[in-house]
Amino acid sequence: MDKEALMHKHKKLIIVGDSDFAQIAFEYFTHDSSYKVDAFVVERDYRTRDMLFGLPVVDLENIADNYNPSKYEVFIAVTYTQLNRVRTRLYHKVKSLGYKIASYVSSKAFIWQNVKYGENIFIFENNVIQPFAELGNNIILWSGNHIGHHSVINDNCFISSHVVLSGHCTVKENCFLGVNSTVANNVTIASDNWISPNSLITKDTEENKIYSSNNSIPSAVPAKKFFKVKEQ
Template structure:
């Protein structure tokens, strides 16, 4: 594959290493550097590429010539990834996406910018996915469903038809939504959670959802600052 686009990966954690592998071996992007906020900079090189302070990025790599991907997971219900995604855009860098050729994405799916779609995802007709969403491997996103921006869907999650997922949500492995379910913003569904009725915003769901009379705050559980 011809490498005709230069890419900077923001972050140097495990996800950044995985993103480097996918972009390098399965995309037209050439990873030229990693960037980390100066306060968290612990090394100067990864995979033979420089790790530079994010604050110095425009001085070293011209925004007009480079794209970026913020390779961070779901810390603080995806707020860290969202913040660095916005910061890089404000610097003038173009957001990149990766969509595996081994994912099934129907022709009329609406996919926002700065998304990462791993292999073996099935995204059915009329689905809408917002910006800055991660779909790890092996999920099913059913027809006419919508996932808002800044979400992280782990692996083997089932979102059935006509579902709506609010912004800043995290779904653990094997979580399942039945048909016509709405999940509000800032929700965290634990591994194996089965949800068959609507979930209000800022709710932590453990296991099968049967009683919301005593909801648990997902924001508090995920240590999201009050102002975020």
């Protein structure tokens, strides 16, 4: 983002969370977006401080009392806990309060002009997203990934770093793809998959499975059981 654009911080932002990712999100929104962060919010049972970076940390339960939904946008800065379920729950909670959901796309990412993406998206630097790719809502792309042409990433996914999705791939809902994992052309990653770091996936996967780094055979333990996912 150019310096002139950064001087005009015309959008007000609240970040949900105060952990490492929330702190990183604060840095990126502050130095590479048109947003000005005004506060952090955390669920009351998990709030352990009152200030962060000189900004208030307030109870999520009181967010609407302190920050008018018509004046603020919100980003949910939570990683992949419970196969993205915690971030997803907070995303829907904030939307139900009437807030517009913000996204961040690094000025140092390469995203082709016809790529489509939704809200609560965070795309770090050095991501390459090729023509006709589509991203749903509530997706995190950490740094340095390659998302091939005509590929689709559905809602509530976390793509770590240096992941390769080849052309015409599909990633279904609630997935995690580990560092240096690779998905071959025309492969579908089923919902609720944990793809371990350095995995090579060459054929369609099965729902609710963990795939290790040495082959495309899933673990005997279901992914949702391993990560203690609580069904809503």
